[in-house]
Amino acid sequence: MADASMVSPAKKTGRAFSIRKQTGFTTMAIVCFFLLYAPLLPLVFYSFNAGTSLAFFEGFSFRWYVAAWNNDLVIDATIRSVYLAAAASSIATVLATMAALGTTRTKPYKGLTAIYVMINQPLMVPEIVTAVALLILFASIKAATNYHGMAYLIIAHTAFCIPFAYLPIRARLEGMDLSLETAAADLYATPWLTFRRVTFPLLWPGILAGMMLAFVISLDDVVITELVKSSGQDTLPTYMLGQLRRAITPEVNAISSVLLAVSVIMVTIFFFLNRKSS
Amino acid sequence: MVSSVKSSAGAGKSKTTKTKSSPQEIAIDALHVTKIYRGDTDVLALDDVSVQIRKNEFFTLLGPSGCGKTTLLRLIAGFEHPTAGMITLEGEDISLLPPYQRPVNTVFQSYALFPHMSVAENIGFGLEMLGKPKSEIDRTVDNMLELVKMTELKNRQTSQISGGQQQRVALARALAPRPKVLLLDEPLSALDLKLRKQMQIELKRLQHETGITFVFVTHDQEEALTMSDRVAVMSEGNILQVGPPREIYDHPAERFVANFIGDTNFITAGLVSIGKSSAKVKLPSGKTVAAALPQGGISKSDAKGKVTVVIRPEHARIGKAASNSTLSGTLQNIVYIGTDTHYHLELPKGDIFIIRSQNQRDFEESHRVGKKYGIEIGPGAVQVLRD
Numbered sequence: 001m002a003d004a005s006m007v008s009p010a011k012k013t014g015r016a017f018s019i020r021k022q023t024g025f026t027t028m029a030i031v032c033f034f035l036l037y038a039p040l041l042p043l044v045f046y047s048f049n050a051g052t053s054l055a056f057f058e059g060f061s062f063r064w065y066v067a068a069w070n071n072d073l074v075i076d077a078t079i080r081s082v083y084l085a086a087a088a089s090s091i092a093t094v095l096a097t098m099a100a101l102g103t104t105r106t107k108p109y110k111g112l113t114a115i116y117v118m119i120n121q122p123l124m125v126p127e128i129v130t131a132v133a134l135l136i137l138f139a140s141i142k143a144a145t146n147y148h149g150m151a152y153l154i155i156a157h158t159a160f161c162i163p164f165a166y167l168p169i170r171a172r173l174e175g176m177d178l179s180l181e182t183a184a185a186d187l188y189a190t191p192w193l194t195f196r197r198v199t200f201p202l203l204w205p206g207i208l209a210g211m212m213l214a215f216v217i218s219l220d221d222v223v224i225t226e227l228v229k230s231s232g233q234d235t236l237p238t239y240m241l242g243q244l245r246r247a248i249t250p251e252v253n254a255i256s257s258v259l260l261a262v263s264v265i266m267v268t269i270f271f272f273l274n275r276k277s278s
Numbered sequence: 279m280v281s282s283v284k285s286s287a288g289a290g291k292s293k294t295t296k297t298k299s300s301p302q303e304i305a306i307d308a309l310h311v312t313k314i315y316r317g318d319t320d321v322l323a324l325d326d327v328s329v330q331i332r333k334n335e336f337f338t339l340l341g342p343s344g345c346g347k348t349t350l351l352r353l354i355a356g357f358e359h360p361t362a363g364m365i366t367l368e369g370e371d372i373s374l375l376p377p378y379q380r381p382v383n384t385v386f387q388s389y390a391l392f393p394h395m396s397v398a399e400n401i402g403f404g405l406e407m408l409g410k411p412k413s414e415i416d417r418t419v420d421n422m423l424e425l426v427k428m429t430e431l432k433n434r435q436t437s438q439i440s441g442g443q444q445q446r447v448a449l450a451r452a453l454a455p456r457p458k459v460l461l462l463d464e465p466l467s468a469l470d471l472k473l474r475k476q477m478q479i480e481l482k483r484l485q486h487e488t489g490i491t492f493v494f495v496t497h498d499q500e501e502a503l504t505m506s507d508r509v510a511v512m513s514e515g516n517i518l519q520v521g522p523p524r525e526i527y528d529h530p531a532e533r534f535v536a537n538f539i540g541d542t543n544f545i546t547a548g549l550v551s552i553g554k555s556s557a558k559v560k561l562p563s564g565k566t567v568a569a570a571l572p573q574g575g576i577s578k579s580d581a582k583g584k585v586t587v588v589i590r591p592e593h594a595r596i597g598k599a600a601s602n603s604t605l606s607g608t609l610q611n612i613v614y615i616g617t618d619t620h621y622h623l624e625l626p627k628g629d630i631f632i633i634r635s636q637n638q639r640d641f642e643e644s645h646r647v648g649k650k651y652g653i654e655i656g657p658g659a660v661q662v663l664r665d
Contacts, residue, residue, distance in 0.1 A: 182357055183390035185377040187404035188455065197403075201394045 047253035064254035077239040088157030089214035096165035104173040122160040131227040148230040156228045157218045164217045165210035172206025209273040216266045305491040306331040311363035323349040325515040338494045340502040341512035347495045356380050383452035384461040389444045391436040398432045404455035422450040442473045462494045499539045511535045531572035531664050536588045543589045563605045569660035586663045591634035593659035603652030
């Protein structure tokens with residue numbers, strides 16, 4: 001990055017204005033990246049600690065990864081997290097796809113903007129407010145029905161996953177040439193065939209991207225899960241939160257590192273899918 | 279033939295020479311079609327338009343952007359529905375049919391090729407949607423590829439072929455289901471000049487070979503004159519004149535038509551007498567000349583004794599100033615453009631009259647700027663406008 005300022009002016013003539021030339025801009029960018037990523041480094045670093053300390057490195061070892069792997073509670077929470085994220089992101093993606101079609105493949109109608117805002121409501125309402133609201137609602141349902149299963153968590157996660165699935169799908173639909181669907185209709189394809197043969201195959205990367213984003217968001221959620229879950233329904237994040245209240249060992253670092261790796265991989269795939277679309 | 283106020287011009291001549299018009303001969307018949315786009319402000323895109331498009335003809339809708347030509351095309355295709363009026367296809371009312379139930383196909387300006395399908399799959403799409411058997415689809419696709427000379431690119435993805443090739447695939451795709459009418463929405467506008475000229479001839483050939491009615495939309499007057507059997511000139515939601523290219527060019531009925539197609543000299547003249555197909559007009563120079571009247575004629579009350587006449591620059595010659603010249607003016611400018619030379623002459627009242635003269639090889643320019651010259655106008659070169 002620092003090398004950029006060394007590039008001779010002749011090579012930069014392509015762009016009249018470059019924000020990089022502003023004094024301090026590059027420095028500011030470096031500071032921001034440092035603040036974002038520096039805290040993660042010790043976390044990952046100490047997950048490989050052979051000792052029990054989070055402050056003294058006593059040698060390299062996979063000990064805590066093995067410990068986590070052999071911890072039934074961790075495995076149980078992991079399976080529940082993946083199950084929950086898969087269910088919630090799938091349902092959310094189906095709903096988000098329908099919503100995206102309904103907001104881009106219609107003649108503009110009154111209240112379209114309002115609907116757009118409503119779909120994205122979970123992005124704007126503070127999570128703790130949604131969590132408390134769900135806690136109260138579900139508590140009364142639990143009391144009335146005596147049902148304490150996973151449905152509550154799936155419904156709650158689906159709800160806040162919708163906008164994350166919706167946004168990439170909508171972006172893909174908006175970037176699509178509308179005349180493709182017109183052309184299909186012109187070539188004797190009924191509306192359903194037009195969707196199946198033209199819209200859907202072209203929308204597919206957007207749907208996949210939306211689903212992966214929703215999956216990661218669900219996997220990481222703490223606040224809503226913590227307030228909605230019944231006893232014995234710990235997900236990986238809430239299990240870790242519980243552990244932190246007791247003794248901290250590098251086992252938490254190891255789980256966090258794995259979670260981090262999964263998120264990074266999925267977000268990377270998401271970006272590649274999105275780039276292919278443009 | 280259903281009479282209409284503005285579209286009757288041009289139909290008359292060829293109607294009598296060919297066969298009598300009967301319902302079977304008309305491909306598209308638009309009757310008093312009005313289209314209003316509703317919105318914050320309503321837009322009147324088509325204002326009571328009536329036009330007939332014959333079977334097997336290359337018909338062009340010509341006009342500037344916003345004149346309603348694309349709207350009319352979209353109404354024929356079924357992408358929009360008329361606010362009022364009716365469109366029939368071979369006598370059958372199709373005004374309210376969805377696009378997928380009309381035997382009409384479109385070549386889009388953006389080509390709109392399906393990016394996730396190969397060239398062959400694109401061309402076969404229409405037939406596949408019609409539920410044709412695979413053997414028939416394969417055969418037709420091969421024929422179409424041959425027709426547009428694209429056989430070797432059959433299995434390419436559409437992103438791997440050039441713009442001109444995409445154009446041919448779009449044509450083949452629209453022709454494959456053998457529509458009764460092929461609609462072309464400015465399909466050549468994205469091509470460079472040389473390729474465009476080539477495709478103009480290619481399109482004409484395809485129309486001949488397939489015998490399908492082509493309805494072509496363009497804002498390029500040269501394109502319209504080159505390819506069409508008949509041209510409809512449109513402006514502000516109206517069809518001003520319909521006729522063969524030669525008639526549109528030589529006998530424009532309205533100022534807009536004369537101005538939009540080719541270069542024109544407009545002169546205000548006095549109406550001396552009016553006959554059946556021609557009139558006598560008095561030019562500002564005092565000379566009285568014969569002038570052709572537009573199809574449908576003019577009424578004297580319209581003209582109030584004054585009419586506008588048009589003279590094409592190539593129908594006038596520059597000559598010696600003489601008292602018996604039809605017009606005369608002072609030479610202001612000589613513009614050499616290779617094939618031709620343009621002489622700009624200022625008439626006594628200050629109007630500029632342009633003469634176009636074809637150049638000979640090694641021709642010595644003898645005319646001098648600032649001198650007075652006569653303007654000789656050949657017989658039949660003066661055309662009276664309706665307005």
